[in-house]
Amino acid sequence: MTASxxxxxxxxxxxxxxxxxxxxxxCPFIGVSNKIDSALGMGLAVTFVMVMAGVVxxxxxxFLLVPLQLEYLQTISFILVxxxxxxxxxxxxxxxxxxxxxxxxxxLPLITTNCAVLGVALLNVKKxxxxxxxxxxxxxxxxxxxxxxxxMAGIRERLDISDLPDAMKGSxxxxxxxxxxxxxxxxxxxxx
Amino acid sequence: xxxQIISAVLVLGVLGFIFGAILSYASVKFEVHVDPxxxxxxxxxxxxxxxGCGYPGxxxxxxxxxxxxxxxxxxxxxxxxxxxxxEELLGLTQPxxxxxxxxxxxxxxxxNGLDSDEYKKFEYLGxxxxxxxxxxxxxxxxxxxxxxxxxxxxxxxxxxxxxIGPHHLPVVNEDKCTACGNCLRACPKxxxxxxxxxxxxxxxxxxxxxxxxxxxxxxxxxxxxxxCVKNCAFDAIKVENNLAHIDYEKxxxxxxxxxxCPQKTIIMEDKPxxxxxxxxxxxxxxxxxxxxxxxxxFSAVNGxxxxxxxxxxxEKxxxxxxxxxxxxxxxxxxxxxxx
Numbered sequence: 001m002t003a004s005x006x007x008x009x010x011x012x013x014x015x016x017x018x019x020x021x022x023x024x025x026x027c028p029f030i031g032v033s034n035k036i037d038s039a040l041g042m043g044l045a046v047t048f049v050m051v052m053a054g055v056v057x058x059x060x061x062x063f064l065l066v067p068l069q070l071e072y073l074q075t076i077s078f079i080l081v082x083x084x085x086x087x088x089x090x091x092x093x094x095x096x097x098x099x100x101x102x103x104x105x106x107x108l109p110l111i112t113t114n115c116a117v118l119g120v121a122l123l124n125v126k127k128x129x130x131x132x133x134x135x136x137x138x139x140x141x142x143x144x145x146x147x148x149x150x151x152m153a154g155i156r157e158r159l160d161i162s163d164l165p166d167a168m169k170g171s172x173x174x175x176x177x178x179x180x181x182x183x184x185x186x187x188x189x190x191x192x
Numbered sequence: 193x194x195x196q197i198i199s200a201v202l203v204l205g206v207l208g209f210i211f212g213a214i215l216s217y218a219s220v221k222f223e224v225h226v227d228p229x230x231x232x233x234x235x236x237x238x239x240x241x242x243x244g245c246g247y248p249g250x251x252x253x254x255x256x257x258x259x260x261x262x263x264x265x266x267x268x269x270x271x272x273x274x275x276x277x278x279e280e281l282l283g284l285t286q287p288x289x290x291x292x293x294x295x296x297x298x299x300x301x302x303x304n305g306l307d308s309d310e311y312k313k314f315e316y317l318g319x320x321x322x323x324x325x326x327x328x329x330x331x332x333x334x335x336x337x338x339x340x341x342x343x344x345x346x347x348x349x350x351x352x353x354x355x356i357g358p359h360h361l362p363v364v365n366e367d368k369c370t371a372c373g374n375c376l377r378a379c380p381k382x383x384x385x386x387x388x389x390x391x392x393x394x395x396x397x398x399x400x401x402x403x404x405x406x407x408x409x410x411x412x413x414x415x416x417x418x419x420c421v422k423n424c425a426f427d428a429i430k431v432e433n434n435l436a437h438i439d440y441e442k443x444x445x446x447x448x449x450x451x452x453c454p455q456k457t458i459i460m461e462d463k464p465x466x467x468x469x470x471x472x473x474x475x476x477x478x479x480x481x482x483x484x485x486x487x488x489x490f491s492a493v494n495g496x497x498x499x500x501x502x503x504x505x506x507e508k509x510x511x512x513x514x515x516x517x518x519x520x521x522x523x524x525x526x527x528x529x530x531x
Contacts, residue, residue, distance in 0.1 A: 060207070064203060064207070065203070068199055068203060069196075070199065070200055070203055073200055073203065073204060076204065077203070077204060077207055080204070080207055080208060080211065081207075081211070084211035084212075084214070084215060087215055088214060088215060088218055091215075091218045091219060091222040092218070092222055094222065094224050095222035095223075095224055096222075098224075161319065161321075163319060163320070
């Protein structure tokens with residue numbers, strides 16, 4: 001059991017990395033990867049929301065949609081869950097941890113529209129995971145996102161101060177970097 | 193079929209209702225009291241989040257204004273109208289108070305250096321960044337105070353008001369400049385200053401080297417000769433550390449110093465070929481009130497007897513414009529000298 005959970009985690013982080021392998025959540029991956037600090041904040045916020053969303057969506061699916069044979073309402077109800085969850089988490093953090101709220105800032109509401117979060121919730125269902133497996137897979141997905149974001153931010157911080165051709169400055173070189181990173185992550189495919 | 197539809201509607205409706213209920217409960221339970229004054233102040237802030245005030249963005253500035261009593265002027269960008277509104281909102285001034293005349297400032301690049309190989313120590317091919325260039329032999333220019341011209345100020349400007357113009361010198365678009373001061377901090381040579389936008393005469397040099405030393409490394413640098421000081425009718429220029437300084441409180445922008453500066457260090461904005469000005473009286477409108485005769489500091493006005501029409505002695509007039517300003521009939525024109 002433990003071994004299979006570790007396996008799920010490793011697969012989610014490296015082999016099926018949500019950003020670099022499944023190409024989900026590219027908006028924050030490009031948008032918030034300018035500085036390592038903000039990348040860390042965004043990655044942690046996404047990880048947190050992913051785990052919460054994974055668990056709640058799994059419960060909604062298992063206890064509500066399947067018994068009532070309403071699986072086709074998956075997408076819309078998951079979006080509802082995620083949107084409400086992000087709002088709730090934002091309120092709680094704002095009240096209980098103002099410092100964390102300041103640090104996460106605008107990233108929290110942005111996560112509502114992050115497709116990686118919805119992707120995790122849907123893939124949990126598709127792969128027939130149990131509650132614990134869903135939680136681990138979501139956590140792995142979030143960690144993988146965090147990894148990808150930080151690696152990207154680290155590279156971009158260095159690219160910023162290096163001498164690039166004008167045409168490549170900014171977004172173009174970021175896309176090229178993302179492509180190379182994704183290629184590199186394909187090397188993990190034989191791991192498990 | 194109907195049951196399916198109803199159950200779908202019910203499930204989503206109930207889900208939405210539950211989440212809505214949780215959220216509305218949470219919004220009360222976890223409510224954070226934000227001072228409504230802060231929100232109103234924030235609405236009046238410029239919202240550029242430029243950081244010119246030293247706070248991380250307008251929200252932090254608004255909070256500091258309300259909670260810590262930081263003066264509203266700390267924001268260099270805020271319009272005078274909004275500043276008054278904030279002050280009225282916080283009860284700092286009453287609506288009827290005399291409004292201070294706002295001074296709008298813009299960045300001034302205090303260097304006019306020419307782009308000639310003669311004035312270069314070496315060709316710099318490193319990272320295009322002024323801070324980096326300074327680290328290497330204090331930059332590629334012979335003059336230690338010359339603008340690097342690599343555009344760190346351009347990169348620091350959040351309003352796109354600075355561009356690199358001729359001679360690798362930055363050009364400030366005064367319409368876009370909000371005087372946030374980011375470029376001042378970005379410049380490793382500290383040659384940028386915030387100056388009233390209305391003022392047109394500037395010393396475009398910041399070299400404190402002795403005259404002969406400056407002359408060796410620059411054709412247009414201030415050598416501290418003091419000719420401008422002698423020619424200023426308003427006592428607005430003084431030379432300190434071999435460098436002329438204009439007191440913008442006193443300067444009227446007459447351009448007498450611009451015309452006389454041997455190095456062409458002092459310039460008149462937008463008039464590269466400025467040679468000074470001269471007052472001309474429109475004889476037919478002059479009533480001989482003697483006011484111009486009295487205000488002229490250079491005895492350049494003919495007359496003094498009431499009712500006698502005045503005339504200007506061109507050789508004595510320095511073009512300060514004082515008479516034109518004081519003339520009750522507004523019959524004195526300031527003309528640019530041709531050569």
